[in-house]
Amino acid sequence: MFRSSFHKMILAALLILIGAAHGQCQEWKTKWDRVLADAKKEGKVSVAGPPGTAYRDVMRGFEKKYPEIALEFQSFTPSNFTARFSKERQAGQYLWDIYVTGPTGFDISAKKAGELDPIRPLFVLPEVLDEKAWFGGFDKAFLDSEKKYIFAFQAQITPQVLINREFVSEKELNSIKGLLDPKWKGKIAINDPRVDGAGNGRIALWAGQLGEEFVRNLLKQDLTLTRDDRQLADWLARGKFPIAIGVNDTDIAELQKLGVGAKVEPLGGKLAEAWRLSTGWGAARLVNKAPHVNAATVYVNWLLSKEGQAAWASTVSRPSRRVDVPRVAGMSPEAGVDYFDIDREERVPLRDKAQEISKSVLR
Amino acid sequence: MSAVQSHSFSLQGFVYWLVLGIVLFAVLYPAGVIIFSSFETPGEKLVSGFGLQAWKIAFADPAILSAIWNTLTITLARQAIALPIAILLAWVIARTDVPGATTLEFLFWLGYFLPPLPVTMGWILLLDPDYGVLNRWLTQLPFVTKAPFNIYSFWGIVWAHLTTSTIAVEVMLLTPAFRNMDATLEEASLVSGAGVVRTITRIVVPLLTPIVGVVLLLGIVHSLQAFELELVLGFPFRFYVFSTQIHWLLNQQPPQFAAATALGSTILFLMVPLIALQRRTVARRSFATVGGRYKGHKLSLGNWRWPVSVVLLAIALLITLIPLLFLTLASFMARFGYFSVAKPWTAVHWSRVIEDSVFLDSLKNTLVLAGATALVSVVLFTLIAYIVIRTNFAGRAALDLVSWLPSTLPGIILGLGLLSVFLGTPFLRPLYGSMFLLIVATVISSMTLGVQVIKGALTQLAVELEEAARVAGGSSWNSFRDIVLPLITPTLLLVGTLSFIAAARNVSTVALISTSRTRPLSLLQLDFLVESRYESAAVIGIIVVALTAGVALVSRLLGLRTGIER
Structure with a gap:
């Protein structure tokens, strides 16, 4: 008797569930x-x-x-x-x-x-x-x-900085913070961070993670600006500027397919300040x-x-x-990793700040 | 410049007023909207008020002063070099018996048709201080210790401009005017002992003041608006010019349209005194060089014929064939400039473009747009120029001045003005999104160049020719059709060709007002450029050059059968 009632209850519950699911599906x-x-x-x-x-x-x-x-x-x-x-x-x-x-x-x-x-x-x-x-x-x-x-x-993970290892060895530079070393003055090119885009996003991320002081000092490293993605990728691959910030990954990938810039790689390993979600x-x-x-x-x-x-x-x-x-x-992106997403609305002030700093330093 | 007609309430008068009305509406209305909008104060929702905020933003940037200085110096350098060279080249082509003059002239036309960006990439490939091929070769010489050339410099930018378009277009514009010169004047000068240089500077140039002045003014306007080369070559060494500042304001988020408009309008205000000066100079005396006793034979260069021809050919090659080679290489290279990769050559860019789902429609749209622009331009600009030069019509000064305005407005700013006009005028609104709007935009964009060139040609024709026709019983229309038109046909064909190429290449104005149905090839090219696929963009460049060269060839064949010398 008990067993039979239990079966009926289970059956009823199943029917209700199926009905609900079907209802939702119908909806x-x-x-x-x-x-x-x-x-x-x-x-x-x-x-x-x-x-x-x-x-x-x-x-x-x-x-x-x-x-x-x-x-x-x-x-x-x-x-x-x-x-x-x-x-x-x-x-x-x-x-x-x-x-x-x-x-x-x-x-x-x-x-x-x-x-x-x-x-x-x-x-x-x-x-x-x-x-x-x-x-x-x-x-x-x-x-x-x-x-x-x-x-x-x-959702794309994109490196903050690409470096051409043909010209700069791992020993010489292996971290983002290392970019402040005076010996890299004049060796870094960047996608113009004073306007919305790849350069500004990167500077904003560092302003949030490494602080404004870091960003100001980096921008004082005699950076060469461009608004042309292709030009930036060419410079990096040819080693004209062995360090580049805000390079379009597709441009580099195209070059690497041709065997050019084979030693171009992200700088900073898996450090949080080395990657952003875009x-x-x-x-x-x-x-x-x-x-x-x-x-x-x-x-x-x-x-x-x-x-x-x-x-x-x-x-x-x-x-x-x-x-x-x-x-x-x-x-x-890798599952479980909490990437810094500079594109969220709450990060707009950070992007604005990055632009403001860039405008004031890069006259 | 005496007038041969006075306006009356006749059909002629009606036509004059109609032309004035169309031009005022098509040019002054958008220009007025543009200037007005520079005083708008942007708010959260559209416009919140009016004031000088945009002007303050535009001129508050500390970089603006150096940008203005850079613009002025680069303009001066370009024109100081290009104009004398162009005058000399045009004179040799048009006034002497140099061998291959027609082919040489066409080579300069071709040079002007080439798209500037792939050509600039070619110059970077040769003249980059670090990896430039020419620099590398030269540094292998024993006495050269460092790269002698740097394309990323003031003179690098000037060089790129001179070789991409500046000299070519000035030769194009000046040659027909030189051709219309009476040879007796030069002969008299030479017979009286003046040398070639003195004859050119003391006789030829003063006689051609109107067209030389126009070419100089147009050169200045184009220099003020020059943008692509400065962005690619100037940015790396932080060399900003006026137009890159406008681009900068448009790329802010949100874009600073009002401030960009304020800067754009400044060019207009700067040019007004120069335009007035040019008008005054031209109005002072007659510059007619084609009269009833016109003698058009060419000066003999004697033993210098072939050496001069070789020099001219070398310049034409530098301006045309080398850039054309860059363009062709770019379209067939896996990546332009990388010769040492495993497979440097490919046809993939051609197949990508030709197989693109919108290619055929875009090609058709370009043919319609450029063809219609060329036709409308020739008719409208001839009417404008004729009214200004040959009549006493009350509105002719206004017509002349207004025809200058479009060239002083950056393309995107003009596009914004036209957007406002077509969207804000109820009877025009149904045309929004149609090809008609694009044609209007490209005709307006070509107006200054077209009108001024035709004006220059008309100024050279003595009024006596038409008077003679009228004395013989012909009407105004008959004298225009039978006397003026055949004489200025080569100029009209030149204007048609220039309007065709300008419309086919126009991006900045057209990008704002086209739709998916009216998209021309230039916007497909823009798509490739945005994706950094410069090689595919070069393919479109070649297609546009081929189309224009076809039109130009037909024009020239027709032109050579008409005109003064025939």
Whole structure:
């Protein structure tokens, strides 16, 4: 008797669980079907994205999967998009749905001005909302303090400094702090840290970790500036400047494939001040008064899905924050390591400080 | 410069007013918006008020003073070297019997078509003080102890400018004007015992004051706006110029548009007195060199024909063939400048560009954009120039002055102004995002150069030619069509070609107003540049050069069959 009741209870519990799961499944499925149907009626989605052919090519996957929704994708540099967006808004034109780019000052000003809507409610697919699918968890992918506006789907570890060992031995220099040695004066090149970008991010990280004094002293090492990624990589590989801060890893990788700069490597081993976590151009936000919200929902769910992120990682050659897509050698973050993420909104003051110091020292 | 017509309420008068209206609207409106927006105070939401804050930001940077000084010195150096050389080259090509003059002239055209960035990379490859190939060769000589050249220097920047475009474009602009000169004047000078140099400085240049003045002014404006080379070559030794300061303000986060606009407007204010001076100089007397008794035969160089030709060829090679070689090498190298790698040569960049999903659409858009710009430019600029030079129309001075404005505005600032105009004017708003807007933008961008060159050609034509036609019973239109037009056709074809290349290469203005449907090749090139794929960008550069060279060849073939000498 007791045994039979117990079995019944177990069965009932299982049925309830299955029912709940099915209900949940039904819930997202129903919502998804509705959104998809409405998106097809809207017929198109307008996406502003980063410049570069690879970013455009990634988006082709969406067009293939959802041929009924036309993707109007346009590349912009951050300043060009800000200019265009602001002029359109002044004229009462609301033309964009999603803006994919790296974290920029646009995020702060647009959020303050109410020009961004939360992107979080757009996430429908369970695979997108899956806590375990994202490096450090789902919430950690949001760069804004409210955790709802700017979703960073790219997470790349990038070295702060690259050094050409053909010209500087391990014995001579093996730590970030060693850069302050006067003998490196005039030997270091940097991506201009006075504007937003790779150089500024690195200086900001050190301002946070090693203090302002370190940063000031480093900037006084007669640094050579450039705003040209390619030039910086060439200088490093050829040894014109054997130490470089803010080099684009892809440029160096391309050179190394050709057998040039084979001895270029990160400086500082696994020290915390030697690496940063970078979003690159991979963060999405929903512009307010978006004209095609349903199509934008379908687009965002595709982009953040395993399929979309695998396409991103393979086409752009940058690692996804998703942990269930193929890793990008040397760039994907290691599980369990707490990297310094300079792209978060709470670190904006640090970035501003870094710019201020850089401007005052590097006249 | 007497006028041959007075305006009346006729069809002609209507056309004049219409042209004035179009130009004022298309140029003054965006320029006004730009100047106005430099007084806007940015707030959290769009604009919070008006004041001088942007101007203070623009000029508060301590680097601005040295940037202004650097801009002035580099402008002076460029023009001081380029203009005399260009005058001499143009004179030799147009006024003497030097062998291969036509080919030599075309080589200079070709030099101007080449994109500056890959060419600059080529010069870096040769003249870098540490790994420059030429420096390395020279340091192997017994008496050379250190690298003699440094591309990252003031003179390095001047050299790169001279060899990429400055001399080439000045030769291009001056040669047709020289061709329109009456040979009797030079002959008289030479017969009276003045040498070649004296003849050029005392007879030729004064006679060509209008066009030489225009070329100099345009050179100054372009020097003030020069940007790419200064960024690549000047940044490493912290050499900032006016335009890099504008770029700097635009790259702040958030971008300092108002401050950048303030700096951009400064060029406009700086140029106004120079433009006024040029206008005054030209207005003082007649510069007509083509009259009823025009004699166009060329001076004989005698035994100097071939040596002069060789010198000219050497300069043309330096300006054209060496850069073209850089460009071609760049497009076929795994990575430009790395000759010692295992597989230095590849066709992958060509296949990457040609197989790019947007390549064909971009090519089509470029052909439409550049072709339409060339056509509209030739018609509109001819009308403007004709009204300014040949009529008593009340608004002609305004028309002349306004036609100078576009060149004084940096491309991105002009783009911002046009954005405001098309978005802020209800009847234009439906055109936002269309090819029409892009054509308007590129026509405006080409306006100064085009109008001034045609004005220069018209100034050289004596009014008596048209008067004779009218005395013989022809209408104004007939005299224009039958007398003026054939004589200035080579100039119009030159203007069309220049407008074509300017539109095909335009990035800064077009980037702000194009859409995914109207994107031209220049923006595809920008995509490659952002990805540091300079080799693929060089492929697009070659395609644009090929397109333009095709247009230029047709222009020249047509031009050589028309004009004064025919």
